[in-house]
Amino acid sequence: MKDKPPKYNIFKIFNTSEDPAEDCIEVFDELSFIDFDLQLFADDSPTGQRTEEATPRRREKAREEGQMAKSADLTGMAVVTFCFIAIYYSGGFSLKTIIEYLRMVYSNPPLNFDNAAINKIIIDFTLAIWRAISPVVITAFLTALVISFYQVGFVFSLEPMALNISRFNPVNGMSKIFSKEPLFELFKSISKVLVVIYFPYSFFTQNVKTFSRFMGLDVSQIIGTAAPMLFDMCLKILMVLLILAIIDYTYQYFEFEKKIMMSKYDIKQEYKQEEGDPYLKQELRRRARKIATGQMMREVPKARVIVTNPTHLSIAIAYDDSQAGSAPVLTAKGADFLALKIRELAKENDIPLYENKPLARQLYEKVGVGETIPEEFFEAIAVILAFVYKQKGIAK
Numbered sequence: 001m002k003d004k005p006p007k008y009n010i011f012k013i014f015n016t017s018e019d020p021a022e023d024c025i026e027v028f029d030e031l032s033f034i035d036f037d038l039q040l041f042a043d044d045s046p047t048g049q050r051t052e053e054a055t056p057r058r059r060e061k062a063r064e065e066g067q068m069a070k071s072a073d074l075t076g077m078a079v080v081t082f083c084f085i086a087i088y089y090s091g092g093f094s095l096k097t098i099i100e101y102l103r104m105v106y107s108n109p110p111l112n113f114d115n116a117a118i119n120k121i122i123i124d125f126t127l128a129i130w131r132a133i134s135p136v137v138i139t140a141f142l143t144a145l146v147i148s149f150y151q152v153g154f155v156f157s158l159e160p161m162a163l164n165i166s167r168f169n170p171v172n173g174m175s176k177i178f179s180k181e182p183l184f185e186l187f188k189s190i191s192k193v194l195v196v197i198y199f200p201y202s203f204f205t206q207n208v209k210t211f212s213r214f215m216g217l218d219v220s221q222i223i224g225t226a227a228p229m230l231f232d233m234c235l236k237i238l239m240v241l242l243i244l245a246i247i248d249y250t251y252q253y254f255e256f257e258k259k260i261m262m263s264k265y266d267i268k269q270e271y272k273q274e275e276g277d278p279y280l281k282q283e284l285r286r287r288a289r290k291i292a293t294g295q296m297m298r299e300v301p302k303a304r305v306i307v308t309n310p311t312h313l314s315i316a317i318a319y320d321d322s323q324a325g326s327a328p329v330l331t332a333k334g335a336d337f338l339a340l341k342i343r344e345l346a347k348e349n350d351i352p353l354y355e356n357k358p359l360a361r362q363l364y365e366k367v368g369v370g371e372t373i374p375e376e377f378f379e380a381i382a383v384i385l386a387f388v389y390k391q392k393g394i395a396k
Contacts, residue, residue, distance in 0.1 A: 050261040057270055062260050068152040069256035071249035073188070075147045078245070081238040082143045083136050088231050090135035101128035151249065184251060188244060195240045203233040293338065296369055299331040300342055301349040305388045307363065310355045314339035315363045316346070317373065319385060328373040328381050333364055352391055354384050 054062070062068070087094075101124065204211075207229060214222045262270075303316035316332035334342050346353060359380050367373060373381055 050263050050266075052262045052264060052267055054257070054260040054262055055267060055270060058260055058262060058266075063152075067256070067260070069249070069253040070148075070151040071245060071252050073245040074151065074242075074249040075144060076245070077238065077242045078147045079140050079143045081235075081242050083140050084234060084238055086136045086139040093135065094132040097128060097132040101125070181255075184248075188248060191244055192241060195237060195244075199233055199237045199240075203229070293334075296332045296334075297341065297345060299369075300345040301351070303331050303346070303351055304328075305384055306342060306346045306351055306353045307360045307384065308343065308353050308355050309339070309357050309360045310353075312336060312339060313360045313364050314342035314346075315360050316342060316351075317381065317384075319381075327378075328385070330363060330367045330369060330371055330373060333367075333369060335364070352388050354387060356380070356384070359384075 105121075105124075210225075210229075214225070217225070299318070300316050303318045305317050307315040307317060312335055314332075314334055315330060317328050318331045319328040320326045332342055343353060345351075359377065363373070363377065
């Protein structure tokens with residue numbers, strides 16, 4: 001049984017002694033039994049170090065679970081930026097549409113306010129407002145659709161909405177607090193605040209003299225002068241925020257790729273699940289070969305002749321001369337040990353052996369078991385069968 005670590009007094013270092021350094025050394029010696037598993041601090045999975053890129057199956061599973069590299073900031077800032085540009089270029093159209101509607105209403109006021117007149121006013125107002133804001137709405141919809149498709153594509157998953165008890169684990173929550181994600185979010189927030197403060201401050205300090213000239217101008221002149229300046233300032237702010245959103249997406253992408261990385265053990269297990277256990281498949285192939293070999297060996301006694309290499313290959317050829325037009329068939333073939341077994345069966349069944357190295361090699365490579373001998377070998381087979389018949393005739 002392992003001895004228990006000795007008790008220690010951490011306050012020993014505060015005791016008065018002639019040499020406090022020695023007291024500290026003794027305390028640390030007593031603390032030496034404490035072991036730390038550094039793997040607890042490693043960004044690895046329980047199955048080993050994640051050094052391999054995620055397989056297509058792992059990525060598909062992550063998508064099914066709703067895990068994808070996406071940035072809400074990128075979608076939001078892209079929509080705001082393009083909508084702002086749409087407002088700038090379609091503002092004249094929108095303003096003209098509203099003015100025409102108001103002119104129509106005031107030039108042709110309804111004589112009585114019955115239900116039909118009120119419904120017509122509501123419908124006309126709704127259509128006018130829709131025409132005025134349609135460029136911005138369409139721009140927002142298309143931008144959100146394109147950016148979302150670029151990030152995650154078309155995917156529908158209810159997995160993120162499912163109840164997951166591990167989300168309420170305080171240990172996981174503490175690990176997220178002390179991770180780099182909150183630091184990155186803090187960096188983004190500070191950057192956004194600085195951008196929103198810097199550009200308006202720079203704008204007003206650089207154009208303070210221009211603003212003083214607005215005192216003698218009417219409203220239309222002020223708007224005509226200030227609008228391009230304000231547009232330029234807002235566009236700069238939005239472009240910088242959009243760049244920060246792109247940085248956020250890049251960060252989320254690399255973090256996602258790192259999160260779905262796999263260990264070599266994970267890849268092996270996935271291969272087993274997808275393709276089956278390689279050892280089991282090897283055993284099945286071995287048994288299939290054994291069955292096929294057994295069936296092939298049972299066909300050897302039906303052969304008329306065994307063409308040999310002479311020691312490395314054995315080819316069993318059967319021929320039924322009782323049927324007109326029949327062709328010779330390769331009933332069995334084998335190399336090395338299997339060739340030896342075929343020759344032994346041939347001797348047991350009094351089947352003659354015929355040595356022809358080139359023919360044996362070509363038949364072994366080109367003709368399968370149970371297949372008819374091709375016509376290109378008919379002449380050579382005929383010579384061999386004639387030899388066999390002659391030999392059997394002499395024996396008789």
